Amino acid sequence: MNQPISHEPDRSGRRGRWEAPVWASPAGEQKTKQLEQLAEFTGRLTMLSDDGVEKIYQTAYQECQFETGNVPPAVAMQQLVACWRVLRKFRAAGR
Numbered sequence: 897m898n899q900p901i902s903h904e905p906d907r908s909g910r911r912g913r914w915e916a917p918v919w920a921s922p923a924g925e926q927k928t929k930q931l932e933q934l935a936e937f938t939g940r941l942t943m944l945s946d947d948g949v950e951k952i953y954q955t956a957y958q959e960c961q962f963e964t965g966n967v968p969p970a971v972a973m974q975q976l977v978a979c980w981r982v983l984r985k986f987r988a989a990g991r
Contacts (some may be wrong), residue, residue, distance in 0.1 A: 934974055941982045946991060953979035 941949050956979055959972035 934978060937975065938978045938982065941978060942985075946983070946986055949979055949982050949986070953983060 941952065944952070953976065956972055956976040960968040960976050962968060
C-alpha cells in the first residue's frame with residue numbers, strides 16, 4: 897500500500913512517493929497470520945494418532961468437494977494438503 901506523497905526530501909535528497917514493503921501492508925500481515933495458523937494446525941496434526949489425522953483428512957476432503965457454482969474455500973484446501981503431508985510423513989516413518 898502506498899504512503900501519502902511527501903514533498904519533503906528523504907535522506908537521499910529525492911522527493912516523491914514511498915511504497916511500503918509488501919510485508920508491511922495489511923494484506924502481507926494477513927498472509928503472515930494465515931501462514932502462522934497453518935503452521936500451528938500442522939503442528940497439532942503431528943501430535944495426533946494416524947486415525948485422528950485420517951478423520952481430519954476425511955472432514956477436509958468432504959469440505960473440498962467441488963459443487964456446481966461453489967469453489968472450495970482455500971482454508972479447507974490448505975488443511976487437506978497439511979493432513980496429506982502429515983500422513984505421508986507418518987507412512988514414511990513406518991508409523
